[in-house]
Amino acid sequence: MAEFLQYTASALTLACTISLIATGWVLIYQVSEVLNLAQGSFLVIGGLMFVSISHDLGVPVPLAIVLTVALVASWGVASDIVVLRPARQVTGLAPIFITLGLAYVLGEVARSLWGPDPLTAPHFFTDRPFQIGGVLLQAQAIVLWSATLCTFAVLWLVFGRTLIGKSMRACAQSPRGAILVGISPAHMRSLAFGIAAGLGALAGAFLIPLSPISWADGLHIGLQGLVAAILGRWSYAGAAAGAAVLAAAETYTAGYISSAWKDAVWLALLIVVLLAAAAAPEIRRRLHAVRSARMVTA
Amino acid sequence: MLEFKNVVAAYQRTAVIHGVTLAARPGQVVAVLGANGAGKSTLVRVAAGILPAREGSVELDGRPLDRVRPHRRVRLGLAVVTEQKDLFSGLSVADHLELGGRNLDARTREHALSRVHRLFPVLAERSSATAGNLSGGQQQMLAIGRALAGGPKCLILDEPSLGVAPQLVADILRTVRSLADEGLTVVLVEQNARQALRIADRAVVLQRGRVAFAGAADELAEPSVLSSFYLGGV
Numbered sequence: 001m002a003e004f005l006q007y008t009a010s011a012l013t014l015a016c017t018i019s020l021i022a023t024g025w026v027l028i029y030q031v032s033e034v035l036n037l038a039q040g041s042f043l044v045i046g047g048l049m050f051v052s053i054s055h056d057l058g059v060p061v062p063l064a065i066v067l068t069v070a071l072v073a074s075w076g077v078a079s080d081i082v083v084l085r086p087a088r089q090v091t092g093l094a095p096i097f098i099t100l101g102l103a104y105v106l107g108e109v110a111r112s113l114w115g116p117d118p119l120t121a122p123h124f125f126t127d128r129p130f131q132i133g134g135v136l137l138q139a140q141a142i143v144l145w146s147a148t149l150c151t152f153a154v155l156w157l158v159f160g161r162t163l164i165g166k167s168m169r170a171c172a173q174s175p176r177g178a179i180l181v182g183i184s185p186a187h188m189r190s191l192a193f194g195i196a197a198g199l200g201a202l203a204g205a206f207l208i209p210l211s212p213i214s215w216a217d218g219l220h221i222g223l224q225g226l227v228a229a230i231l232g233r234w235s236y237a238g239a240a241a242g243a244a245v246l247a248a249a250e251t252y253t254a255g256y257i258s259s260a261w262k263d264a265v266w267l268a269l270l271i272v273v274l275l276a277a278a279a280a281p282e283i284r285r286r287l288h289a290v291r292s293a294r295m296v297t298a
Numbered sequence: 299m300l301e302f303k304n305v306v307a308a309y310q311r312t313a314v315i316h317g318v319t320l321a322a323r324p325g326q327v328v329a330v331l332g333a334n335g336a337g338k339s340t341l342v343r344v345a346a347g348i349l350p351a352r353e354g355s356v357e358l359d360g361r362p363l364d365r366v367r368p369h370r371r372v373r374l375g376l377a378v379v380t381e382q383k384d385l386f387s388g389l390s391v392a393d394h395l396e397l398g399g400r401n402l403d404a405r406t407r408e409h410a411l412s413r414v415h416r417l418f419p420v421l422a423e424r425s426s427a428t429a430g431n432l433s434g435g436q437q438q439m440l441a442i443g444r445a446l447a448g449g450p451k452c453l454i455l456d457e458p459s460l461g462v463a464p465q466l467v468a469d470i471l472r473t474v475r476s477l478a479d480e481g482l483t484v485v486l487v488e489q490n491a492r493q494a495l496r497i498a499d500r501a502v503v504l505q506r507g508r509v510a511f512a513g514a515a516d517e518l519a520e521p522s523v524l525s526s527f528y529l530g531g532v
Contacts, residue, residue, distance in 0.1 A: 170386045170389060173389065174385065174386055174387075176348065176384045177384030180444075182372035183369055
């Protein structure tokens, strides 16, 4: 049981990280219909930039987090304005390849600035684990869980209560309707990129003390976020649930079977969900036909 | 005052509007009539900035709108209710009205909101309902209410009778008339000509993207005159 709980704690940490990335995916996709393959790169840049700001420059951790998030969010906004906005007229697969290119460029920028080796940072409080019911927990993990929870609470308030949040939701639901009330979809898309990049940076800053981050990690973690978003059918709550399922599948597979299988399992899960989604209308149609036939017979 | 001056508009290479000129003054309801495909909705899209005019211009109180970006036109006082209504299905009635008045200061916004609630009391009653859960008539009222919440000088309505029960259409059109009587400029694009003419001061009939008739609404009151335009006989 202790082993299971230990894996569950690890899965929760992974779920928090993936859910922040997945939320970025959902946000950008809902507002701009762009699949941003550079989403994971924001986590990498955020994590590495946090190390430079807090460790190399000696800036206190809370301020370093704020600076990291602000800088990476600005980077996200700039990516949209400079690269994606001019390409908005291009349809088809072009935007995906543009974001793929952006992911590689950001990866190379990270390698040039921070070197080829993974970096880590000191834990925010203590790196000495403590035990609860036979489960070893890191204070940093609890900080990450709490930060994720707080972030979702703030996002819920912003999207549900503020004019800017409602404007973004309006833009996601009907860009033309948004224009008719004076909202600029282009501004909302840039804002979505900024928030998504900020979420990635936040995940990176809280994760890097627990797990070293390398310049090459962007696409992998970004893809995990995408899969969580797909599992969650592109809703915010769904993406968080998708992240939890994915993290559990990966962690339990690594723990109970073999770490060599962990990626294969969550990718297989994606295939199953996509096939199920494709088959769902036909299944619903047949069930409806069976029900109708029974009613006629009765 | 809203003016279309020799507006030419096209979808890709196909011109749909060929040099349309019309004007709507404050306090007037101008009905834009015509059969399907006459170019009525295209004219609305040009005014909203969703489709740029290829030639000519649209002016609001003498100011050309051609270089004004679509979302900025609201701030100048132009409100458009499209045929599709373009509501935000997951947002509440209150959210729609809040977003409609987002460019106004608090006092003006409050004033505009109370006017919307006075005109359409059902929007106050159903303020927490999401747009997707409203009936067709209530959605139409919400679309008009959202446009009015921005305190516009000019209101363009595209087919407000579409998908709405006949009794409710009459109520909505009466409200539109009262808005014009309060000084609003109203352009009413309608396929249901008879109902539109009941509240209109002036009428413009479009045929294949050209103005086939422009004059007082009364002149079209005779059914045979009206039907001749719809049948393309004039």
